[in-house]
Amino acid sequence: MTDMQSMRRIRNLVEPLLGLALVLAMWHITSRHVANATLVPPPALVWKAFVAMLDDNLPQDILASLLHLAVGYSLGVSCGLALALLAASSRWLDAVIDPFAEFLRPISPIAWIPLAILFLGVGRAVPIFLIFYASIFPIFVSTLAGIRRVDPSLVSAAQSLGASRLIVVRNVILPAALPAVVAGARLSLGVAWMSLVAGEIVGGDAGIGWRILWYQEFFQMDRVMAGILVVGVLGFAADTALRLLQKHAGRWNPAQGNLT
């Protein structure tokens, strides 16, 4: 019995590593085969580059990217939330906001890059603007849908007990719509992260995306690869954080937690 359990534990530990090991092995063999550390930097070299970058300017690049993300994302998410609340509160506003959102939504943040460069100049404002724009729509759409799904009998119950509009919004509608809000926030973060990297690469002057292109100018492809992997790790960490938040937000509200 304990033998079986320890076998299973070992299997659970080893299996997830198999794919990673396979990719690393393939990468290593390819780099040996190509035998050109610029064209295909071997994994060991990229690891060394990563360690060297940690002592160099990687921490400050990551900080710069996180600053872009923090400013743009918080502005975009609050804007999207506010718009969703406005649209939910009045039919007139809804009739105006909704078509405009539907009109702007298909224009991807990427398409704004040239205009953003023209008006804001190459610099930190470009990625921040892109993140802001990208974050608005997913949370707007998701929050509005969440508010519309709130059980009307909950609202009338609160109203018949004498709750004011403010209390209804704060204590009934927002908590009931919370899982949808968090789901929207997670979607927003995904688009925001992609816009961050694109914005920094094409129109930025700081951050991890910008640094990748900077290393490319010097043909330090081992550092470029390390930077690309850092982009992946940071994106993964951000998504995991919001996934945990999502689990937490949906837990107390099974009726909606499953829907979103």
Next chain:
Amino acid sequence: MSLQSAHALPRGARWWLPLLVLVVLLLVWEVAVRRSAAQGLVPLPSGVLASAVKLTANGVIIDAMSGSLARVLIGFAFGALVGIPLGLLIGILPVMDRALRPVLDALRSIAPIAWIPMAILWLGVRGDAALFVVAYGAVFPFIVNTSQAARLIDRRLLAAARALGAGPWILLRSVMLPGSMPLIFTGARIALAFAWASIVAAELAIGIKIQGQGRSVAGIGQLMVETLYVQRDVDALVFYMLTIGLVSLLIDAGLRWLQQRLLPWSQH
């Protein structure tokens, strides 16, 4: 919705109200820009319209768009070709799921555009680098949705087919694939939207890299960079932007229509 005020909208307001607001906004914008010193630096609604007519008539936008769209379609097809079989494999065999999920999650987290320096190095700036970025971005929605679909297949259907003597090939073709198609199609819609955003990003990055080293307007992204840095034409930039949005709307509408035609049994 009891949160909303009781006043109902007048009949037809959902249609004319946004249009009215749009027209008023555009008029105010036009007049304000014409009166200020910013003319030529800030896009004018009438100028955007004029650019639209001119660039459509001389075919500039059509050439650039067809170049970009061709690359999107090839990258998208590549994503389907790799993503659907891999997704089926992961969805059917739990071992594959446990073994491959971490590495796929890790690769998926890398924004496709971050690969642009490596892609340029491997494939050059003439368009293949952008193709790599698009294909990379398109693979993952296919994998995620196909594996999810394969996992959600009704086990009783499989058991019934097996009891009637179906072999693995018939199971795959007649039960797994039709049952998975709706979700795979949703994945295709996500992949295509993602591919379209990625191609513009990749072409912009490439355009900026080769700016001034001999022009090669191969796609909408390069065209935008040239318009930005060489011609400095704001109105044309806005027109290109709107066209990018229009194309993504058309792509999505087309796929929805296709889904209804091909898969009438799917819900959406």
